[in-house]
Amino acid sequence: MTDFFKYQALGNDYVVIDPRCTDVPVSPESVRLVCDRHFGIGADGVLYGPLEEPRPGVPVPLALFNSDGSVCERSGNGLRMFALHLAEREPGTWAGGEPFTLRTAARDSPVQILDRAAGVVQVGLGKPVFDAAALPLLDEDGTPAEGPTLSVPLTVGERKLTVTALHNGNPHTVVPVAEPTAELARSLGPEIAGHARFPLRTNVQFLRVVSRSVLEIEVYERGAGYALASGSSACAAASAARELGLCDDRVEVRMPGGSVTVTIAPDRSVTLTGESQQVASGVFAPALRARLARAAEAAR
Ligand SMILES: N[C@H](CCC[C@H](N)C(=O)O)C(=O)O
Structure with missing residues (x-):
């Protein structure tokens, strides 16, 4: 029995719980406990799957959770880590470098392991949508906004920002700034992520365009907080910069974790390519197991 596998991609860390390997129940409450860095394992989220026995040629379903227990439709890094998990469990089936498909709440995402030893995995996130209704984004007066979300004004406290919002499986808001810093992401990030104009909340990227081929971002994730990296955030920043004519069609996106x-x-x-690695696997101690079981029971 293996209760959990822990992976990281550029410091964006996820715990994989594979129902084929453990009977640990997964619920929003147990996800919060597993992700707690002091009382649990610690992670930005949980990847729970495969939800059915994987078969080559058939999309492999999994569920994604943020560390606060909320469901997340898609995770660029999370899917790359989950692809590696499948390859490590069944190297004969998944590690051959052939593309395969992962299925989450958002939609199907093609993945391909380019270099298993180095943990290099590519994932396709499809076409982003720059549309107020898709996010959704409300007007200042609380009514649903309409139309494109490129360079729209957003008032946050005393600050008048110009942001670009988009949906690429999950919602993102890109904020161009002169100097993205962790302090800025930690202070302004939560105010934008939970802004009343985003009723379903949003992930937030503070972006500096270094050159036409290099972007730098700091990330505040919806449901997980400050993150050292985020795959769909990197894609959101690149899509926004591309749409605004600020970069070319192939960019390096630099984040604190890599x-x-x-x-x-x-x-x-959009296609995302980067590294990730397994860092640990193990069993939950009996006391934590008992708490996870109680958490799942309470959630019923
Ligand atoms: N870390 C993830 C994004 C998680 C997004 C999640 N926080 C949400 O609620 O949408 C990634 O690499 O793409």
Whole structure:
């Protein structure tokens, strides 16, 4: 029995719970406990799956959770880590470098392991949508906003920002700034992520365009807080910068935990490539197991 596998991608860390390997119940409450860095394992989220026995040629379903227990539709890094998990469990089936498909609440995402030893995995996030209704984004007066979300004004406390919002499986808000810092992300990030104009909340990226081929971001994730890296955030920043004419169609996105490569096809489809690694696997101690079981029971 293996209750959990822990992975990280550029410091964005996830615990994989594979129902084929453990009977630990997964609920929002137990996710919060597992992700707690003091009372649990510690992670930005949980990848729970595969939800059915994987078969080659059939999309592999999994569920994604943020560390606060909320459901997340898609995670660029999370899917890359989950692909590696499948390859490490069943190298004969998944590690051959053939593309396969992972299925989450957002939609199907193609993944491909480019270098298993180095943990290099590519994932396609499809075409982003720059549309107020998709996020959703409300007007200042609380009514649903309409139309494109490129360079829209957003008032946050005393600050009048200009942001670009988009949906690439999950919602993102890109804030161009002169100097993205962890302090800025930690202070302003939560105010934007939970802003009344985003009723479903949003992930937030503070962006500096270093050159046409290099972007730098700091990330505040919806449901997980400050993050050292985020794959879909890197893609969101690249898509926003590309749409605003600020970068080319292949960019390096630098984050505190490391860099990824994002490419944007002529039809705007986005591909994310980067590294990730397994860092640990193990069993929960009986006391934590008991608490997880109680947490799942309470959630019923
Ligand atoms: N870390 C993830 C993004 C998680 C997004 C999540 N916080 C949400 O609620 O949308 C990534 O690498 O793409």
